[in-house]
Amino acid sequence: MGIFTRGFSGRRRESSRQLPPGQYLTDDFPVLSAGPTPRIPLDAWQFTVTTELGQTHQWSWPELMSLPAESITTDIHCVTRWSKLDTAWRGVSLDTLLAEVDTEAEYAMAHSYGGYTTNLPLEDLLDGKAWVAFEYDGDGLAAEHGGPARLLVPHLYFWKSAKWVRGIELMLQDSAGFWEQLGYHDYGDPWREQRYQGD
Amino acid sequence: MARAAVSGGLKLRRTWRSAAVVERRPETPTACTLVLDVPEWPGHLAGQHVDVRLTAPDGYQAARSYSLAAPSDGLRIQITVQAVPDGEVSSYLVSDALPGDSVEVRGPVGGWFVWRSEHSGPVLLIAGGSGVVPLMAMIRTRAMRPEPDEGRASANSAHINSAPFRLIYSVRTPQDRIYYDELRRRAVEDGGLEVKFLYTRAAAADEPRPAGRISIDDLVSHGITAELQPTCYVCGPTGFVETVADLLIFLGHDPSRIRTERFGPSGP
Numbered sequence: 001m002g003i004f005t006r007g008f009s010g011r012r013r014e015s016s017r018q019l020p021p022g023q024y025l026t027d028d029f030p031v032l033s034a035g036p037t038p039r040i041p042l043d044a045w046q047f048t049v050t051t052e053l054g055q056t057h058q059w060s061w062p063e064l065m066s067l068p069a070e071s072i073t074t075d076i077h078c079v080t081r082w083s084k085l086d087t088a089w090r091g092v093s094l095d096t097l098l099a100e101v102d103t104e105a106e107y108a109m110a111h112s113y114g115g116y117t118t119n120l121p122l123e124d125l126l127d128g129k130a131w132v133a134f135e136y137d138g139d140g141l142a143a144e145h146g147g148p149a150r151l152l153v154p155h156l157y158f159w160k161s162a163k164w165v166r167g168i169e170l171m172l173q174d175s176a177g178f179w180e181q182l183g184y185h186d187y188g189d190p191w192r193e194q195r196y197q198g199d
Numbered sequence: 200m201a202r203a204a205v206s207g208g209l210k211l212r213r214t215w216r217s218a219a220v221v222e223r224r225p226e227t228p229t230a231c232t233l234v235l236d237v238p239e240w241p242g243h244l245a246g247q248h249v250d251v252r253l254t255a256p257d258g259y260q261a262a263r264s265y266s267l268a269a270p271s272d273g274l275r276i277q278i279t280v281q282a283v284p285d286g287e288v289s290s291y292l293v294s295d296a297l298p299g300d301s302v303e304v305r306g307p308v309g310g311w312f313v314w315r316s317e318h319s320g321p322v323l324l325i326a327g328g329s330g331v332v333p334l335m336a337m338i339r340t341r342a343m344r345p346e347p348d349e350g351r352a353s354a355n356s357a358h359i360n361s362a363p364f365r366l367i368y369s370v371r372t373p374q375d376r377i378y379y380d381e382l383r384r385r386a387v388e389d390g391g392l393e394v395k396f397l398y399t400r401a402a403a404a405d406e407p408r409p410a411g412r413i414s415i416d417d418l419v420s421h422g423i424t425a426e427l428q429p430t431c432y433v434c435g436p437t438g439f440v441e442t443v444a445d446l447l448i449f450l451g452h453d454p455s456r457i458r459t460e461r462f463g464p465s466g467p
Contacts, residue, residue, distance in 0.1 A: 036444035182310035
């Protein structure tokens with residue numbers, strides 16, 4: 001390397017804890033989406049898990065609300081380089097939703113209203129690492145932030161936390177989602193700075 | 200010349216490379232265009248961005264993404280940066296960077312919010328504030344698109360087979376307009392391009408429309424009707440993009456033809 005930028009000293013912000021490499025702190029909650037925000041009425045909302053054999057498990061909104069919910073406080077990291085600390089969510093763990101599902105799959109594709117997709121290893125959705133979140137900061141999740149419900153997988157870059165989630169497709173083999181087809185990383189670990197394919 | 204497609208391979212695109220500032224061009228009191236010389240720049244598509252990284256003497260680094268403002272000219276690229284309050288990278292680039300200074304870049308990045316010059320369908324561009332930058336890259340790329348028969352002179356190619364391009368550009372006041380003179384000139388020279396400025400706080404003296412936020416009337420008067428199935432590119436602050444995308448859907452545009460790029464108050 002050995003390149004310095006003349007006259008640049010930076011405006012480092014004190015952080016109570018270390019951020020992943022290349023990230024900066026924000027107090028706002030920026031929005032990044034590829035298209036218009038879908039508006040999904042709750043009485044039409046459904047969440048579907050589809051196995052590799054085509055078996056489906058479905059939940060309506062009242063059914064989701066009847067499941068045990070958890071409060072989650074976590075840091076989130078966007079690939080566009082902002083990080084936000086101690087965000088507060090409420091949602092149903094994927095462990096709960098997948099408990100009765102019979103599968104040999106190792107990969108999952110999250111599908112959203114509006115057509116967005118993102119792929120993840122199934123194990124990253126299990127063991128208390130992922131939720132279908134429907135509250136942010138004590139309120140119902142706003143549509144622009146993915147409401148009525150979004151996937152929350154905070155240990156990966158935030159594009160993996162699919163907004164407007166409508167289902168999980170379980171897959172024997174990995175397959176690229178929307179941003180992953182456009183050159184973003186298949187896994188997206190912020191601590192290893194896996195922003196783009198090949199990182 | 201513009202490159203029609205991205206080449207150079209993934210490895211080259213994800214490598215940080217030293218880039219030299221060769222020119223700075225103030226655009227508004229708070230926005231500046233920087234021309235950078237990047238060895239081995241692989242070319243890019245209109246609408247893509249580039250990561251820019253600055254390094255302090257003690258090794259501290261900060262990186263942000265910026266939209267490319269024009270097709271590449273050989274190894275030269277342009278970014279237009281809007282200074283955001285407390286933006287550690289943007290304020291350096293807008294206020295301090297001078298010709299001869301070195302930064303690092305990697306890219307290009309992004310493959311969704313792009314316009315490819317081989318597309319001949321109508322295009323509706325809607326910008327809020329500095330969201331005009333990637334849309335300007337599309338306008339500039341279109342102006343230099345080669346004729347279908349590539350061997351012929353391209354001097355007047357902008358007037359041949361030009362798909363309708365319309366830009367609706369919302370700014371607070373006349374002094375916030377980026378690329379104003381160039382947009383006016385291009386709209387006059389090129390029958391296929393129409394440009395409409397909207398003002399939200401103080402209108403230009405010759406503007407009959409009162410200052411105000413973008414409305415459905417603006418889209419009906421200056422947009423492209425949904426029946427013509429334009430591809431719509433909307434770029435600006437989050438609230439602006441949300442409003443415009445909702446209005447476009449209300450007017451019958453298919454959500455799959457509306458591409459958006461948003462930046463929050465602390466975005467790039």
